[in-house]
Amino acid sequence: MRSPRAWRTAERPDGVAALELRKLVKRFGGAPVVDGVDLTIPDGAFVALLGPSGCGKTTLLRLIAGFLAPDAGEILVGERRLSAPNAVVPPEQRGMSMIFQSYALWPHMTVEQNVSYGLRLRRLGRDEIARRVATICTAVQIDSLMQRYPGELSGGQQQRVALARSLVVEPQTLLLDEPLSNLDANLREEMRFEIRRLHDEFRYTTVYVTHDQGEAMATADLIVVLRAGRIEQSGTPEEVYGRPRSEFVARFVGGANVLPGRFAGLDVPFSIRLEDIALLRAAPPEGIAPVEGTVVRRVFLGSARDYVVEAGGELVRVTTPPQVDVQPGERVWLEFPPERCHRLDPVFPVGD
Numbered sequence: 001m002r003s004p005r006a007w008r009t010a011e012r013p014d015g016v017a018a019l020e021l022r023k024l025v026k027r028f029g030g031a032p033v034v035d036g037v038d039l040t041i042p043d044g045a046f047v048a049l050l051g052p053s054g055c056g057k058t059t060l061l062r063l064i065a066g067f068l069a070p071d072a073g074e075i076l077v078g079e080r081r082l083s084a085p086n087a088v089v090p091p092e093q094r095g096m097s098m099i100f101q102s103y104a105l106w107p108h109m110t111v112e113q114n115v116s117y118g119l120r121l122r123r124l125g126r127d128e129i130a131r132r133v134a135t136i137c138t139a140v141q142i143d144s145l146m147q148r149y150p151g152e153l154s155g156g157q158q159q160r161v162a163l164a165r166s167l168v169v170e171p172q173t174l175l176l177d178e179p180l181s182n183l184d185a186n187l188r189e190e191m192r193f194e195i196r197r198l199h200d201e202f203r204y205t206t207v208y209v210t211h212d213q214g215e216a217m218a219t220a221d222l223i224v225v226l227r228a229g230r231i232e233q234s235g236t237p238e239e240v241y242g243r244p245r246s247e248f249v250a251r252f253v254g255g256a257n258v259l260p261g262r263f264a265g266l267d268v269p270f271s272i273r274l275e276d277i278a279l280l281r282a283a284p285p286e287g288i289a290p291v292e293g294t295v296v297r298r299v300f301l302g303s304a305r306d307y308v309v310e311a312g313g314e315l316v317r318v319t320t321p322p323q324v325d326v327q328p329g330e331r332v333w334l335e336f337p338p339e340r341c342h343r344l345d346p347v348f349p350v351g352d
């Protein structure tokens, strides 16, 4: 098996985009489900396609994989055109592996047979297959499970087998469609770090579909927020979380407050994160004029407290350290630090 570094660079020089999506459109009869997506995915990057159910994430991933042909636009790798209307390089010739939500392991094959399947299909020598399977199964930590059948594995172990099976063929790009949604919360957290660790070890390009903003933030270098088939915003997790451009992104990614400008002396609505608002028990003598309000709800989260405060006719959510302990019904003052208030673009309604 090639070294992790060689894996990434063997067929593509550094600095070349792994994937270029240009004005990509896909319809299923009526309105477009993918509606003019332009996106450059850098080689070796971990990109999350994030958005609510039905926004077109899976369709976009299937276009990238070559399972679907676009109605307009194209997908390129360097000079090579992978997809255009009526001209799609088949999935098995794109240097990509895809992992589905259901894992899609073959139930009648052992772990070893599942993982080696793609190599046997390529008619590699027996020793080469054994060497590659051993390397990847050690990396994915399933080397003690080789003779088991999928039905004898936990959900997390099945997910690891699916990863090994996808990686053993040394893809340039790994595509994952909601890979963790069948796992319980603890395993989900463990596996998201695992998926990132393997990405860093082998340095392929990853495109990861999820509707879970925490998952996207924990794994990705670049988050692409989709809404109704269009890119609403793309950027690093810090950019998308910290400087949302629209009310949709502020609410969907950050769970942030979206408030009228008057709270912070602005002329347009703004977003502010729950932890960026200061909750005071008395009006401060000087500084920014705070907004007076009443606590209507308080939830203890262990490491923090979540408050809902009615202030100026709005319900404002605030997260504080657990030491800040105010009863529902008490008066409080909220401070909105100007540098934490992000002006929002006007909202363009969509048809959903």
Ligand code: ATP
Residues within 6 Å of the ligand: 028, 033, 051, 052, 053, 054, 055, 056, 057, 058, 059, 060, 211
């Ligand atoms: P989810 O998180 O629920 O899977 P998604 O963002 O991945 O959502 P898609 O699966 O891409 O969304 O679907 C987007 C829209 O396209 C949906 O309204 C869906 O019903 C529709 N759609 C998807 N595949 C097809 C198909 N093969 N034929 C007709 N409509 C489809």
